[in-house]
Amino acid sequence: MKKMRFDMENFGPWEIDVAPTVYPPREDTELLCRAISRLTGKASKAVEIGCGSGVVSMALSTLGWNVNSYDVNPYAVACSRANVERYGFEHKITVREGGVGEEGWEVPEGTKLIVWNLPYLEPPEEGAPSLEPIEEASMSDLGNGGWSKELLDSLEDSDNEGLTVVVLFRTDPISPSNPDDWLSSGWSSRTLEMERIGDEKLEVLALWKTGSGVIEDREELCESAMDSARGMPNTGWQRIVVENQISGRGRRGTAWESRPGDLLASWKINREPSEISTPGMLQIGIGGAISESLNCDLKWPNDLISARGEKIGGIMIEANSSDPGFRIGIGINSSPREVGGVSCQGWSGTMGMISLETVFRIVDGRVSGILENLEMVPDIDQEILEMISWKALSRSLSRGVQAEFGNEKIRIVGIDVNGFLLVEADGYEIVVSDSHSVTWRY
Structure with a gap:
C-alpha cells in the first residue's frame, strides 16, 4: 500500500x-x-x-x-x-x-x-x-x-x-x-x-x-423545410426532416435540388446566436463538426465537399427580426450526381452506404452538441468552436488546395470571431467576408 x-x-x-x-x-x-x-x-x-x-x-x-x-x-x-x-x-x-x-x-x-x-x-x-x-x-x-x-x-x-x-x-x-x-x-x-x-x-x-429524446417532426412534402421550421414551437429542441420540398433554397436564394433519400432538415433554435457565438462562426462550426463525422471537407463558409471539391451538402443560418431565435437548414446528398452540368458527390462516396436515418442522427447530434441549451452542461467554449472550424478548413488546405482573391493567389491564415477569412496577400493580412470573392483550386 x-x-x-x-x-x-x-x-x-x-x-x-x-x-x-x-x-x-x-x-x-x-x-x-x-x-x-x-x-x-x-x-x-x-x-x-x-x-x-x-x-x-x-x-x-x-x-x-x-x-x-x-x-x-x-x-x-x-x-x-x-x-x-x-x-x-x-x-x-x-x-x-x-x-x-x-x-x-x-x-x-x-x-x-x-x-x-x-x-x-x-x-x-x-x-x-x-x-x-x-x-x-x-x-x-x-x-x-x-x-x-x-x-x-x-x-x-x-x-x-x-x-x-x-x-x-x-x-x-x-x-x-x-x-x-x-x-x-x-x-x-x-x-x-x-x-x-x-x-x-x-x-x-x-x-x-x-x-432529451424528443422525436423530430416529419413531412413528406413541403414548400420549404426552413419555412416549416418557422412554425414550430418556441421551446425545446425543434427540428423537422422532409422527404421533398418544392422551393428549397441555399445561400443568396439559390435553388437547392435534391433527390429521394437525401437529407433535408431544418432546426428551429429557440435562443439567440449571440448567447453562443456569431452567426458566421456558428455556421462554420456546425459545418466543421458535420464534415468530421461524414469524413468530408468543408469549403468556407458553408459547403460540405469531397476531397476533389465536389459539393456534398450545405449549411445555412437564417434569422429575422419578427421571429425569436434563428433557423438552420441542412441539405446533404446521399449519392453522386450532376446538377446543372456540375459533378456533385454524396455521403455514399465518403462513408459508404449508410442509411438516411443514421446520417440524420449524426447531424442532429452535431448540431445539438453546439447549440442545444442544457441545464447540466455548459455551452460550448468559443475557443473549441473556433478549433472545430479551423481544423475542418485546414484539412483541404493541408492537401495543397489553393485560394485566389480576384486574380491573385492568397494564403489562408485563419478565421476571425465573425467567421470571416483571414488571408495574406502581398505581405498584408486582410479580412474576407464575401465567399464569392474567393476562388478555390482543387
Whole structure:
C-alpha cells in the first residue's frame, strides 16, 4: 500500500491510499475532476464507474452529489471505501464491486449523472504480453467499440431523459472506444475539457440523448423545410426532416435540388446566436463538426465537399427580426450526381452506404452538441468552436488546395470571431467576408 497526495482547485488536499493493481490519481484524474466541476445543473444522484482510489467520487460528493461508486477490482473497492471514510464522505458515497459488463449490473434508478474515466490502453493482441486480469480490466480498452460501446449498449433500453454521461476518451490516437458510436445512436456530445499528455490527446465529453429524446417532426412534402421550421414551437429542441420540398433554397436564394433519400432538415433554435457565438462562426462550426463525422471537407463558409471539391451538402443560418431565435437548414446528398452540368458527390462516396436515418442522427447530434441549451452542461467554449472550424478548413488546405482573391493567389491564415477569412496577400493580412470573392483550386 502506498500513499499519494491529491490536491487541486476545489478538491482536497487528500492523502489517498493506493493498493497494488489500483489505478492511482494521475493527470487524467485531474482532467476529469476539472470537467465535472464545470457542470451547471443541480447535483442529485450520480454513478462513477471504475472508481479506482475513489478520488473522483469524492470530488463529486464535494460538489453535492450522492454517488454510487463501482469498480470490478476488489482492491479498488477496499481502497475507495477507506479513503471515503477517512474524509467523512461515507454518508454520500456508496462503494460496491461491479461495473459495466458484469452480470446483473445496471445503473441505479434515478441516476442523473454517470462518470467514467474510460480505460484507454490498447487491448493486447493475442499472444502479446498483458497485465494481470484485474489491472487489464481497469486500464485496457476492449476491441470492437471498446468499453464505451458496452456502456452505450447497457443504456439502450433505459429511460435516459435528464441523464448526462461524462466520459474521458483518448481521441488521439483514437481508442476502440469512439465517441462517434454515441452520435450514430442518437446522442449528442460537447467537450468539457481536453489536454494533450505526451503523445496522447485526452478529451472529457458530456453526452446526452439529443433533444432529451424528443422525436423530430416529419413531412413528406413541403414548400420549404426552413419555412416549416418557422412554425414550430418556441421551446425545446425543434427540428423537422422532409422527404421533398418544392422551393428549397441555399445561400443568396439559390435553388437547392435534391433527390429521394437525401437529407433535408431544418432546426428551429429557440435562443439567440449571440448567447453562443456569431452567426458566421456558428455556421462554420456546425459545418466543421458535420464534415468530421461524414469524413468530408468543408469549403468556407458553408459547403460540405469531397476531397476533389465536389459539393456534398450545405449549411445555412437564417434569422429575422419578427421571429425569436434563428433557423438552420441542412441539405446533404446521399449519392453522386450532376446538377446543372456540375459533378456533385454524396455521403455514399465518403462513408459508404449508410442509411438516411443514421446520417440524420449524426447531424442532429452535431448540431445539438453546439447549440442545444442544457441545464447540466455548459455551452460550448468559443475557443473549441473556433478549433472545430479551423481544423475542418485546414484539412483541404493541408492537401495543397489553393485560394485566389480576384486574380491573385492568397494564403489562408485563419478565421476571425465573425467567421470571416483571414488571408495574406502581398505581405498584408486582410479580412474576407464575401465567399464569392474567393476562388478555390482543387
